[in-house]
Amino acid sequence: MRFLHTADWHIGRKLYGYELIREQEDAFAQISRIAVQEKVDAVVVAGDLYDRALPSEDAVKQLNKMIVELNLKLKKPILAISGNHDSAVRLNTGHEWFKETQYFLNTTVEEAMTPIEFPDTQFFLLPYFQLFQARNFFEDESLNDLTTVIEKIICQMKKRFNSEKKHVLVAHFFAAGSTKTESETKIEVGGLNAVPVDILDDFDYVALGHLHDVNALHNPKVKYSGSPVKFSVSEAKTTKGVWIVDTEPFQIEFVPLKPLNDIILLEDNYENLISPRIYTGMKESDFVAITLKDNAVIPNVMNNLREFYPKIISLTRKNQVLEIPKDEADVFELDPMKLLGSFFEDMTGEKMTKLQEKWATDSLEYVNGGEMK
Amino acid sequence: MRFLHTADWHIGRKLYGYELIREQEDAFAQISRIAVQEKVDAVVVAGDLYDRALPSEDAVKQLNKMIVELNLKLKKPILAISGNHDSAVRLNTGHEWFKETQYFLNTTVEEAMTPIEFPDTQFFLLPYFQLFQARNFFEDESLNDLTTVIEKIICQMKKRFNSEKKHVLVAHFFAAGSTKTESETKIEVGGLNAVPVDILDDFDYVALGHLHDVNALHNPKVKYSGSPVKFSVSEAKTTKGVWIVDTEPFQIEFVPLKPLNDIILLEDNYENLISPRIYTGMKESDFVAITLKDNAVIPNVMNNLREFYPKIISLTRKNQVLEIPKDEADVFELDPMKLLGSFFEDMTGEKMTKLQEKWATDSLEYVNGGEMK
Numbered sequence: 132m133r134f135l136h137t138a139d140w141h142i143g144r145k146l147y148g149y150e151l152i153r154e155q156e157d158a159f160a161q162i163s164r165i166a167v168q169e170k171v172d173a174v175v176v177a178g179d180l181y182d183r184a185l186p187s188e189d190a191v192k193q194l195n196k197m198i199v200e201l202n203l204k205l206k207k208p209i210l211a212i213s214g215n216h217d218s219a220v221r222l223n224t225g226h227e228w229f230k231e232t233q234y235f236l237n238t239t240v241e242e243a244m245t246p247i248e249f250p251d252t253q254f255f256l257l258p259y260f261q262l263f264q265a266r267n268f269f270e271d272e273s274l275n276d277l278t279t280v281i282e283k284i285i286c287q288m289k290k291r292f293n294s295e296k297k298h299v300l301v302a303h304f305f306a307a308g309s310t311k312t313e314s315e316t317k318i319e320v321g322g323l324n325a326v327p328v329d330i331l332d333d334f335d336y337v338a339l340g341h342l343h344d345v346n347a348l349h350n351p352k353v354k355y356s357g358s359p360v361k362f363s364v365s366e367a368k369t370t371k372g373v374w375i376v377d378t379e380p381f382q383i384e385f386v387p388l389k390p391l392n393d394i395i396l397l398e399d400n401y402e403n404l405i406s407p408r409i410y411t412g413m414k415e416s417d418f419v420a421i422t423l424k425d426n427a428v429i430p431n432v433m434n435n436l437r438e439f440y441p442k443i444i445s446l447t448r449k450n451q452v453l454e455i456p457k458d459e460a461d462v463f464e465l466d467p468m469k470l471l472g473s474f475f476e477d478m479t480g481e482k483m484t485k486l487q488e489k490w491a492t493d494s495l496e497y498v499n500g501g502e503m504k
Numbered sequence: 505m506r507f508l509h510t511a512d513w514h515i516g517r518k519l520y521g522y523e524l525i526r527e528q529e530d531a532f533a534q535i536s537r538i539a540v541q542e543k544v545d546a547v548v549v550a551g552d553l554y555d556r557a558l559p560s561e562d563a564v565k566q567l568n569k570m571i572v573e574l575n576l577k578l579k580k581p582i583l584a585i586s587g588n589h590d591s592a593v594r595l596n597t598g599h600e601w602f603k604e605t606q607y608f609l610n611t612t613v614e615e616a617m618t619p620i621e622f623p624d625t626q627f628f629l630l631p632y633f634q635l636f637q638a639r640n641f642f643e644d645e646s647l648n649d650l651t652t653v654i655e656k657i658i659c660q661m662k663k664r665f666n667s668e669k670k671h672v673l674v675a676h677f678f679a680a681g682s683t684k685t686e687s688e689t690k691i692e693v694g695g696l697n698a699v700p701v702d703i704l705d706d707f708d709y710v711a712l713g714h715l716h717d718v719n720a721l722h723n724p725k726v727k728y729s730g731s732p733v734k735f736s737v738s739e740a741k742t743t744k745g746v747w748i749v750d751t752e753p754f755q756i757e758f759v760p761l762k763p764l765n766d767i768i769l770l771e772d773n774y775e776n777l778i779s780p781r782i783y784t785g786m787k788e789s790d791f792v793a794i795t796l797k798d799n800a801v802i803p804n805v806m807n808n809l810r811e812f813y814p815k816i817i818s819l820t821r822k823n824q825v826l827e828i829p830k831d832e833a834d835v836f837e838l839d840p841m842k843l844l845g846s847f848f849e850d851m852t853g854e855k856m857t858k859l860q861e862k863w864a865t866d867s868l869e870y871v872n873g874g875e876m877k
Contacts, residue, residue, distance in 0.1 A: 188593040220561040225598025
């Protein structure tokens with residue numbers, strides 16, 4: 132059979148304050164078109180359908196519309212799991228009815244043990260779970276390590292393997308060897324220890340969600356699809372897309388998605404950035420992350436740049452590196468005025484004037500208990 | 505046909521801080537049993553399934569379980585609408601699938617115009633709505649009055665009337681002539697102007713939700729079912745239950761529900777309340793609302809009473825009436841010491857002693873800028 136593998140839709144997510152509804156709807160429309168064009172037999176969504184456990188009403192409306200479109204209008208079976216950003220309980224609402232139209236949505240470890248049967252393939256849908264849930268399921272309080280738990284789960288799944296079929300695992304965790312991008316929050320990746328990829332060997336394909344970059348893991352049959360939309364500046368140069376997977380004979384292909392509005396990295400001097408040579412070539416609706424090469428202070432720089440780049444999502448300075456002594460304790464031993472002088476120089480590229488030094492010294496004396504002169 | 509009419513489940517609601525999960529589950533179990541025993545063809549739930557727009561995960565789990573039980577296990581068609589406490593958008597999730605098993609859930613004015621057809625009866629499910637939603641639906645910005653809107657809606661519904669069938673309206677609003685109990689918040693009743701009952705005459709039965717007391721409205725064919733559980737002290741003496749409605753020949757019967765834990769009103773002196781004669785006859789799990797007839801100050805009264813009545817939900821004093829001059833402005837003209845003296849007397853039944861008066865006068869002088877003596 133042939134299926135489409137996507138994940139990490141994060142409906143409701145914002146990009147540095149900007150709504151991503153239109154970008155997500157456009158990416159979804161592309162995914163739907165690909166599903167139809169590629170004549171896939173099912174669509175896999177490997178977790179994090181929503182961006183948060185309590186999605187807004189708009190996000191609920193948006194996701195509901197997508198699922199209705201894909202499953203009821205286009206008649207595509209859906210194989211989905213809850214991710215760490217979803218509330219399993221909330222997402223679960225109605226799942227007893229969804230099966231009737233082959234929308235399979237698993238939110239508990241228990242459900243993962245029963246494969247979803249297609250003529251030549253068995254799907255095991257393992258949602259994101261917390262260790263205490265695995266402990267409850269196995270009735271084993273000693274379970275304290277994600278890898279051990281996943282091994283136990285796979286062991287149970289294998290008892291249900293039909294040797295005449297192919298076996299696909301859909302899951303949402305941090306697999307070893309992967310790197311991470313900014314848009315997964317650290318605590319989540321930290322909360323889930325890395326799972327070594329080799330314990331997943333019994334499956335013909337593993338459709339993962341959790342990391343947002345398709346290149347986070349390089350393994351011929353264990354894949355992150357990545358998110359369909361860029362969610363952080365660190366993803367600016369990555370290509371978004373979906374996997375089209377054939378189980379027999381095994382073959383996979385990455386089909387890219389074209390961003391409705393892209394994230395553009397600009398690194399230049401202020402003077403160049405406000406010259407038509409650069410900004411006229413830009414699409415106004417794109418998100419722009421600017422790195423200024425200037426050292427000088429530029430008053431009101433953000434507002435000025437916004438006139439030319441309306442959707443600036445970050446503004447940093449290339450040379451914004453404060454040399455800090457290696458041993459942090461040293462900082463406290465440095466003379467405060469020397470520290471300030473060095474900071475000022477790093478920021479502006481110039482030394483403080485005598486008058487500036489006097490202001491600083493007076494202020495310092497004042498906060499240290501002296502009188503303002 | 506025969507159907508059961510209930511409403512205002514308010515899953516997730518608390519009673520003065522006490523969870524009502526067990527009470528609500530028990531009431532639901534009774535409703536299910538009645539539905540089976542009475543062999544009803546459908547169950548009507550006239551809004552406020554949840555207590556709040558953002559129900560807790562526990563509440564979501566609880567309601568989902570009830571609906572699955574009633575619709576999928578007992579195979580009863582459900583006719584439900586969203587009430588003012590529900591988030592129409594959230595409750596709506598999955599409704600496209602629910603129809604397949606005759607779980608009809610309307611959350612928009614538009615949906616209300618299409619009747620749900622049973623062999624001999626048409627049901628029009630009109631959810632709670634806000635005026636702007638009706639304005640959008642009718643594309644008429646001048647609509648500013650609920651009664652006019654309901655008349656327009658009924659006018660549209662009547663175009664769909666099949667004269668060979670009976671017609672039932674399911675709705676969630678404040679119908680005129682009704683009284684209200686404490687457990688509907690005032691703003692909701694106030695936000696919805698009363699709808700005169702006579703404009704509902706075209707229906708053979710109107711199954712209403714919103715007011716929690718079955719006796720809130722006395723009309724032979726326009727009925728509130730009331731909530732299945734008591735939600736406030738003011739409902740202590742009401743009987744909870746459901747309506748069993750036959751459409752042909754028309755006949756209705758109120759079937760009471762037995763509270764798992766009731767609200768008991770106790771009005772007595774402290775001495776009597778802590779004597780075995782009273783408390784030994786009580787069920788420990790009942791909720792108790794106490795009115796103390798004593799005038800004297802009783803130190804630590806709540807904690808002491810809790811030893812005998814563990815679930816006190818209110819404690820008031822019968823004689824706790826502070827005589828306030830009719831015109832509020834007068835209060836500010838009264839001498840503060842006279843006001844305090846009168847308050848003290850109302851609270852304790854005694855006059856202040858000279859020493860108490862001195863403490864009060866000193867304190868007053870101090871807060872008015874004088875020195876503490």
